Amino acid sequence: MKIRWRILGGEWKEVETGAKTMKELMVELSLSPEEYLPSIGGKLVTEDYEIREGDEIQFVPVVSGG
Amino acid sequence: MAKCSVCGKPAVYTAKYEGKSYCAEHFLEWFDRRVRKTIRKYKMFGKKEHIVVAVSGGKDSLAAMHYMKKLSERVPGWTVEALLIDEGIGGYRPITIKDFKHWAEEWDVPYRIVSFKEEIGATLDEIVKIGYEKGLPYQPCTYCGVFRRYLLNKAAREMGATVLITGHNLDDEIQTFLMNIMRHDVDRLARLGPVTGVSEHEGFVRRVKIFYEIPEKEVVVYAMINGFYPEFVECPYARLGFRWDLRHYINKLEERYPGTKFMIEKSLLDIMGELKKTRGEGKPKKCKICGEPATGDVCRACELRMLLGLMEPPDWFDVSQIKI
Numbered sequence: 001m002k003i004r005w006r007i008l009g010g011e012w013k014e015v016e017t018g019a020k021t022m023k024e025l026m027v028e029l030s031l032s033p034e035e036y037l038p039s040i041g042g043k044l045v046t047e048d049y050e051i052r053e054g055d056e057i058q059f060v061p062v063v064s065g066g
Numbered sequence: 067m068a069k070c071s072v073c074g075k076p077a078v079y080t081a082k083y084e085g086k087s088y089c090a091e092h093f094l095e096w097f098d099r100r101v102r103k104t105i106r107k108y109k110m111f112g113k114k115e116h117i118v119v120a121v122s123g124g125k126d127s128l129a130a131m132h133y134m135k136k137l138s139e140r141v142p143g144w145t146v147e148a149l150l151i152d153e154g155i156g157g158y159r160p161i162t163i164k165d166f167k168h169w170a171e172e173w174d175v176p177y178r179i180v181s182f183k184e185e186i187g188a189t190l191d192e193i194v195k196i197g198y199e200k201g202l203p204y205q206p207c208t209y210c211g212v213f214r215r216y217l218l219n220k221a222a223r224e225m226g227a228t229v230l231i232t233g234h235n236l237d238d239e240i241q242t243f244l245m246n247i248m249r250h251d252v253d254r255l256a257r258l259g260p261v262t263g264v265s266e267h268e269g270f271v272r273r274v275k276i277f278y279e280i281p282e283k284e285v286v287v288y289a290m291i292n293g294f295y296p297e298f299v300e301c302p303y304a305r306l307g308f309r310w311d312l313r314h315y316i317n318k319l320e321e322r323y324p325g326t327k328f329m330i331e332k333s334l335l336d337i338m339g340e341l342k343k344t345r346g347e348g349k350p351k352k353c354k355i356c357g358e359p360a361t362g363d364v365c366r367a368c369e370l371r372m373l374l375g376l377m378e379p380p381d382w383f384d385v386s387q388i389k390i
Contacts, residue, residue, distance in 0.1 A: 009297060034317035037079075037286055044078040044290055046068040046087060060290060062283045063313060064124045064300075
């Protein structure tokens with residue numbers, strides 16, 4: 001299925017994914033759950049969130065640079 | 067989707083190290099309970115305090131300002147003010163200053179901004195350039211850390227602070243701990259901890275870290291739920307520091323072995339307790355040049371200023387004596 005994602009403040013990207021859950025998606029995108037928090041529509045979701053077609057996911061960076 | 071361990075509503079966060087999940091409402095309750103516990107455990111505040119929060123405009127310090135403002139509304143003897151140090155980092159600090167001012171005004175927190183340019187004589191960008199030209203062996207974070215700590219203490223004291231709060235969280239503390247270990251800087255270890263600057267020196271403002279036992283990730287959740295997570299901007303010097311690499315290694319470990327960060331901090335506290343007996347903060351002296359607290363005759367900020375040529379050394383002082 002197709003989803004859109006970006007790191008907060010970055011560019012939106014569209015990807016075709018086989019991931020069923022947020023956890024699997026983050027592994028696919030090489031994003032550490034210690035360093036990025038997934039959110040949809042401005043609300044945080046947990047790693048077991050089931051990915052749906054057309055989801056727009058923003059990853060909030062935990063590590064502040066400075 | 068994980069359910070809140072308290073009420074069963076959809077969760078926004080799972081704390082893997084304790085195997086529990088929380089909805090927004092119960093996350094905030096849990097967060098507040100733990101910060102208040104930290105405050106009590108380390109006896110951070112008295113009944114009457116003028117609290118100055120050191121704020122950069124990043125999420126940790128904004129969270130500290132937000133939290134303290136709310137908490138102080140319940141304590142009649144407390145007043146809260148914010149202090150921002152403008153290091154002069156092009157493309158970065160102006161953005162976070164804008165965020166800071168916005169929220170300070172929104173939450174009705176009076177503030178003061180103090181700049182490197184005015185107080186030290188040059189912006190951090192200029193300092194880094196001078197240091198490079200003079201062949202000094204320091205990373206930008208070294209200058210920034212020394213001058214920022216120096217100005218925070220000085221300005222907080224001038225503001226009449228009885229206590230200075232920083233937004234340091236669990237991750238920051240254990241990174242500093244491990245950095246000092248890896249650099250064999252044991253004396254500096256003894257100066258870590260949730261409350262510092264408790265010495266007999268009149269020039270020292272006591273410093274406390276209210277988020278001492280809160281992982282960085284949970285400070286972000288707090289900021290997100292409260293709607294003030296700032297625009298993400300990164301300090302252009304951040305990736306040059308040792309800390310940058312170290313934090314990723316620690317995060318990898320935490321991912322594989324949840325609870326590692328807390329265990330490192332517990333070890334730090336035990337080790338520090340022992341170290342303080344033999345290598346404690348000692349009685350600080352007064353810098354013979356500027357009068358600010360110092361461990362030797364001259365404080366580190368004055369030493370760096372002389373090395374950078376931002377200050378003329380006094381007749382009695384030999385710059386070549388400075389330990390690089």
